[in-house]
Amino acid sequence: SSQLSSLPLQILLYVNGIYYIFYFLATLAMIIYKSQVFSYPDDFLAPDLAVLFLMAILEVPRLYLGFKGNLTEAEAPLGLSLGLTVGSVLLCVYLLLWQTYVLWADVLLNAVLLSAYGLESGLKVSAIAAFVS
Amino acid sequence: PADTRDAAQARVRSPPAPVTDVARLCVCDLLVAQCDINCCCDPDCSAEDFSLFTTCSVPVVIGDSQLCSQKAAVYSLDVEANPPERIFKLIDQVNPSIFCIHATNYKQALYLKSPEIPTPENFDQLLDKFGGATFSAEPDSWNLDTDAQNPPEANETSRYEYGVPVQTEDAFLRLPSPVVSSWCSDANPAGFLVNQATKCIRSVSVEKCDSIQALSMLFYINSSILAVPKSSQMVNITVQSIVVQSLNGMRTLLSSSDVLRLPTVSDELCINAVLGVNYHITHTDTGEIIEAAAAFVLGAISREALSIEQSFKISFTQENTQPVPLSGNPGYVVGLPVRAGFQPQGYPFPAAFSFNFPQLCVTSGIIQSSNKHSQLTILHSTSTQDCLAAQGARAPVLFGYNMVSGCKLRITAAMKCQPLAQTLLDVLKGQSFPEYVASFGNSQAQDVLDWVPITQLHISEQMFSHTLQSSCQIPVSLGIEVKWTKYGSLVNPQARIVNVTATITTTTLKQLPSGRERIIPITSSVVFTDISSPAEPSYKAWPTINIKLPFDFFYPFV
Numbered sequence: 001s002s003q004l005s006s007l008p009l010q011i012l013l014y015v016n017g018i019y020y021i022f023y024f025l026a027t028l029a030m031i032i033y034k035s036q037v038f039s040y041p042d043d044f045l046a047p048d049l050a051v052l053f054l055m056a057i058l059e060v061p062r063l064y065l066g067f068k069g070n071l072t073e074a075e076a077p078l079g080l081s082l083g084l085t086v087g088s089v090l091l092c093v094y095l096l097l098w099q100t101y102v103l104w105a106d107v108l109l110n111a112v113l114l115s116a117y118g119l120e121s122g123l124k125v126s127a128i129a130a131f132v133s
Numbered sequence: 134p135a136d137t138r139d140a141a142q143a144r145v146r147s148p149p150a151p152v153t154d155v156a157r158l159c160v161c162d163l164l165v166a167q168c169d170i171n172c173c174c175d176p177d178c179s180a181e182d183f184s185l186f187t188t189c190s191v192p193v194v195i196g197d198s199q200l201c202s203q204k205a206a207v208y209s210l211d212v213e214a215n216p217p218e219r220i221f222k223l224i225d226q227v228n229p230s231i232f233c234i235h236a237t238n239y240k241q242a243l244y245l246k247s248p249e250i251p252t253p254e255n256f257d258q259l260l261d262k263f264g265g266a267t268f269s270a271e272p273d274s275w276n277l278d279t280d281a282q283n284p285p286e287a288n289e290t291s292r293y294e295y296g297v298p299v300q301t302e303d304a305f306l307r308l309p310s311p312v313v314s315s316w317c318s319d320a321n322p323a324g325f326l327v328n329q330a331t332k333c334i335r336s337v338s339v340e341k342c343d344s345i346q347a348l349s350m351l352f353y354i355n356s357s358i359l360a361v362p363k364s365s366q367m368v369n370i371t372v373q374s375i376v377v378q379s380l381n382g383m384r385t386l387l388s389s390s391d392v393l394r395l396p397t398v399s400d401e402l403c404i405n406a407v408l409g410v411n412y413h414i415t416h417t418d419t420g421e422i423i424e425a426a427a428a429f430v431l432g433a434i435s436r437e438a439l440s441i442e443q444s445f446k447i448s449f450t451q452e453n454t455q456p457v458p459l460s461g462n463p464g465y466v467v468g469l470p471v472r473a474g475f476q477p478q479g480y481p482f483p484a485a486f487s488f489n490f491p492q493l494c495v496t497s498g499i500i501q502s503s504n505k506h507s508q509l510t511i512l513h514s515t516s517t518q519d520c521l522a523a524q525g526a527r528a529p530v531l532f533g534y535n536m537v538s539g540c541k542l543r544i545t546a547a548m549k550c551q552p553l554a555q556t557l558l559d560v561l562k563g564q565s566f567p568e569y570v571a572s573f574g575n576s577q578a579q580d581v582l583d584w585v586p587i588t589q590l591h592i593s594e595q596m597f598s599h600t601l602q603s604s605c606q607i608p609v610s611l612g613i614e615v616k617w618t619k620y621g622s623l624v625n626p627q628a629r630i631v632n633v634t635a636t637i638t639t640t641t642l643k644q645l646p647s648g649r650e651r652i653i654p655i656t657s658s659v660v661f662t663d664i665s666s667p668a669e670p671s672y673k674a675w676p677t678i679n680i681k682l683p684f685d686f687f688y689p690f691v
Contacts, residue, residue: 023687097236098238102235103233104233107235
């Protein structure tokens, strides 16, 4: 078949977008819960919130470039999206390991997101390989 | 010695490390090197001690229970075994909640912070942070200054309050008064609504008397008073009256008081020197001064005099009121005299007449004595303790102060009963025993319903069972019981007199054989009883929704 766009990557990107909305709201709600129940001074709360919002800001272009690159079979946007994914992975690892309070729910959400990122990166690499060749 | 001192300081500087191992923590181990009873985690207890325990007072030692998984030390007593022994288990406690803390990167979250040990370097900073009435995270941004600032500088309100110095254009209204010694000090400010009267001595010399500022009238009236603090509205001090006192003490009121009389030296006398100033300040009920007047007493100083005594007085009156001395506003203040008076008899005019004949409208009211200390009085004990010799010494009844006083009556055979009874009644009750007592400290004389009548009781105390001996009774004690209650709001209760009962106890006077005499004690007492009922909190009524439709709402149909 002459279609080089990867269907699994498309499905994964779509599901990732929906999951990320849920992830963002849940993590924000849990940070608010933690700040009420535990002792959460301002200079520990600010970096955690900053990382969360930075990740949300990165996610939008990352998903858009992923969609666009996959559908137009262009490797440049897909490569850019892969680069942004690396940044998102680092921020996700921060929220998993170096947050002020890591609850069990945090561990679950971040682990799912990390595995989605990992799978996506693999599919993007194979899609780029398919487009280039 | 230097390095041992440093070592000691280093030891002091670091507090002991906190213990976090649950197996070694024991909360009930209070006695050092001794076994605590029923404390299963105490390392000082041996197996024999454990066999004597009945329960474990601390069954579980655990860290923060919010953690997902943590170690817990569980202590229990196995009572089945013989002898009973303690069981110690170290288990992993798991928190099943999905919101348990898996990890934390914030050390102080789960443990109490070790306090900083004060050293000479950080002492000032610690004192700033923790030395005030409240702790603050940012000691410099909040104003933690708990030192009282000077009241004149801190007073930013736009009206005078009680005790605030009365301000004039340059400084304060001065009321010279004796400070430490009897010499006059000009630095005493007059406080708003604080009625003061002071007397002090000023050193003078007749030659320089026109240059001594404090002897001239101008010194006391030249600066005008600010109507409210920190405003530009001025109130001039007017001269109300001038009284001239001659050398032998005779005072004459001058007819014209608008001429300013300054001290001058005239043939070895200094005339027109200020001997006394009496300020009258009129104010509104919002704390603004509207009028100020000063009444002077001027006198002459002779050449030999090296000092004169000056007296100063200031009084504050609210505008449109009569300056009646109140005993509280509205509730009685403890220590102020109880106000009492009489109702004039024989003027039972009905109210209708008072409208038709306005000049007769003051038909009822309470007449009080002008001296506030002689309205309700009791006998004042004297040093001689003889009732008949000390007639006339009375002490005012002060609100809240229970008093007992008395005297001794020497009865001889020659005394006749009836005059004696009347004399004793006068001694006990005084010349004018009032009929009504004001229920509030500020009850006005025209509000008759605000005044409580004094109930008079007579109790006859029989000394012996010889009831028919003689029908002559002499009063031996007067007991005034004042029942008062707390009135008004829970936060600021006011004392209100509800009931006053004056009880005269009489006893029969036994006839004495001639030549004998007896001494009987006569007592009078005042007791204040608080009969306040317990306070009931009351709440505001729920607001009601008041919706009314316009009257032509159903227009076509109605």
